[in-house]
Amino acid sequence: MPRSTFAYSPRPVSLTVYFIGFALCLLLACLTGILARPTGFLSSFWPANGVLLGMLLRWPELAQRTSWLIASAVFVLADLVTGSSLLAAVWLTAANLTGVACGWWFLQRLDTAQLQLRQQTSVLYLLAGCVIAAAGASLVGAGAGVHLFASHWLQSALMWFSTELMNFMLIVPVILSLPECSPRRWLSRVESRVSWKLLLPLLFVLATEYAALALGGPGAMAFSVPALLWCALSYSLFTTALLGLVVCTWKVATLSMGIIDFTPADVELMVSLCFGLTLLSMGPLAVAGAQLQRAEQLQRLNRAASHDSLTDVLARGAFMDQGQRLLERLQHEGSPVAVLMLDLDHFKRVNDSHGHAAGDALLRACAKTMLRVSRPQDLLGRIGGEEFAMLLPGVPAAAAEQIATRICAAVRSQRVALRDGPVLRATVSVGIAWNGGGTAQTLEELLRRADIALYDAKAAGRDGWQRHHASPARAALAAQV
Numbered sequence: 348m349p350r351s352t353f354a355y356s357p358r359p360v361s362l363t364v365y366f367i368g369f370a371l372c373l374l375l376a377c378l379t380g381i382l383a384r385p386t387g388f389l390s391s392f393w394p395a396n397g398v399l400l401g402m403l404l405r406w407p408e409l410a411q412r413t414s415w416l417i418a419s420a421v422f423v424l425a426d427l428v429t430g431s432s433l434l435a436a437v438w439l440t441a442a443n444l445t446g447v448a449c450g451w452w453f454l455q456r457l458d459t460a461q462l463q464l465r466q467q468t469s470v471l472y473l474l475a476g477c478v479i480a481a482a483g484a485s486l487v488g489a490g491a492g493v494h495l496f497a498s499h500w501l502q503s504a505l506m507w508f509s510t511e512l513m514n515f516m517l518i519v520p521v522i523l524s525l526p527e528c529s530p531r532r533w534l535s536r537v538e539s540r541v542s543w544k545l546l547l548p549l550l551f552v553l554a555t556e557y558a559a560l561a562l563g564g565p566g567a568m569a570f571s572v573p574a575l576l577w578c579a580l581s582y583s584l585f586t587t588a589l590l591g592l593v594v595c596t597w598k599v600a601t602l603s604m605g606i607i608d609f610t611p612a613d614v615e616l617m618v619s620l621c622f623g624l625t626l627l628s629m630g631p632l633a634v635a636g637a638q639l640q641r642a643e644q645l646q647r648l649n650r651a652a653s654h655d656s657l658t659d660v661l662a663r664g665a666f667m668d669q670g671q672r673l674l675e676r677l678q679h680e681g682s683p684v685a686v687l688m689l690d691l692d693h694f695k696r697v698n699d700s701h702g703h704a705a706g707d708a709l710l711r712a713c714a715k716t717m718l719r720v721s722r723p724q725d726l727l728g729r730i731g732g733e734e735f736a737m738l739l740p741g742v743p744a745a746a747a748e749q750i751a752t753r754i755c756a757a758v759r760s761q762r763v764a765l766r767d768g769p770v771l772r773a774t775v776s777v778g779i780a781w782n783g784g785g786t787a788q789t790l791e792e793l794l795r796r797a798d799i800a801l802y803d804a805k806a807a808g809r810d811g812w813q814r815h816h817a818s819p820a821r822a823a824l825a826a827q828v
């Protein structure tokens with residue numbers, strides 16, 4: 348099955364089913380274009396080329412001979428069944444596929460981030476690819492216009508170029524930005540976010556389109572620009588691209604009803620409209636792409652700030668913040684909680700005998716092991732050099748002891764092979780502080796108790812755990828530490 352360069356791939360299906368789906372999508376796109384075609388002339392809205400180019404870029408493994416053969420057959424068949432002659436069907440298909448091949452040749456060279464429109468220059472590269480695609484289609488297709496529809500070559504070439512450019516620029520981004528999750532998950536995500544506030548940009552688009560229709564005139568084309576930019580700032584890249592497609596198609600549809608005749612008679616108006624809509628679609632796409640890039644950079648920055656760079660578990664500050672918040676929620680619910688202090692045994696010897704880099708490798712491996720044996724809801728942080736802390740929500744005391752036993756066993760059995768030969772082993776000592784949910788304690792207090800228990804575990808010979816039992820004497824000691 349074709350694999351996507353993007354994170355989301357649909358459930359595995361057989362290759363035949365995949366190609367049938369591919370052919371049906373293309374057929375549907377061809378029929379939409381043919382039905383929108385004015386009698387006796389070419390269609391100004393021809394989505395099939397954009398759909399084909401988008402699919403080949405989105406699922407690169409589709410770009411193989413079988414797909415091109417399927418696409419040729421579907422394009423010719425769609426023309427034939429809707430009344431075109433064989434010559435017209437073959438010529439038009441040759442023009443369409445030449446355009447797609449030219450666009451694919453250029454755009455498939457871009458890296459994934461550019462193709463996903465997540466870079467500042469992505470829209471410009473996309474425009475360049477679509478210009479190349481439209482030029483390829485118009486060079487082959489202009490002759491068809493002359494021969495089949497008796498139009499002038501330059502007029503025909505200009506009409507091919509401008510309509511193809513608009514179609515590619517409107518459709519390819521929708522396919523490239525398709526959500527990287529299953530359609531059902533996407534819908535439920537949208538449903539969970541829907542609110543009146545979020546609907547405002549969409550309502551603004553509707554209002555501006557209504558105003559454009561009511562007032563008309565040359566300026567009406569730009570009425571929806573601020574609304575589409577607001578959408579780009581509020582919605583995902585996919586929703587923005589989809590809205591751009593819908594709004595521009597709507598403009599073509601309303602203008603073709605008596606204002607612009609999509610035939611050689613109105614070639615200048617038509618070319619101007621297509622170029623205008625192409626440029627109109629670029630602004631919101633560029634803004635949505637920049638927003639996405641900024642959000643991803645912020646996410647990376649937040650992660651770098653909250654995670655320890657060596658072990659990739661929570662850094663001390665983030666562990667204290669998140670842990671305290673979690674603890675307050677658990678105490679509010681009256682749930683039990685355990686805090687573990689975990690300290691690697693004789694770690695100094697590792698550094699002294701094998702060097703600091705070997706110590707780092709062992710620290711990384713131990714953190715990974717602790718994460719592996721912990722539960723998804725547990726919080727693990729690196730508190731100091733070779734010292735970690737873990738917060739276990741909702742555990743009875745016995746379960747906390749079992750988890751500590753599991754961690755000790757997992758670290759004990761772990762082996763870290765160094766590049767130059769030696770294999771490192773480690774053991775860990777664990778101190779446990781448990782709170783049954785009856786009394787309020789801060790994370791600082793629980794960590795202090797766990798630290799006292801850790802001290803006991805070290806004194807008891809290491810590679811094991813001890814639990815802190817609160818007693819007046821111990822409480823006084825805890826207060827002093």
Ligand SMILES: Nc1nc2c(ncn2[C@@H]2O[C@H](COP(=O)(O)OP(=O)(O)OP(=O)(O)O)[C@@H](O)[C@H]2O)c(=O)[nH]1
Pocket residue numbers: 657690691692693694695696698702703704705706707710731732733805809
């Ligand atoms: N490689 C490496 N070593 C570190 C790092 N942070 C702290 N250490 C070392 O960890 C060692 C901790 O030593 P000690 O506090 O004496 O503890 P220990 O040798 O583990 O002995 P016990 O805790 O008593 O079992 C020191 O040698 C630190 O230099 C780090 O990020 N990387």
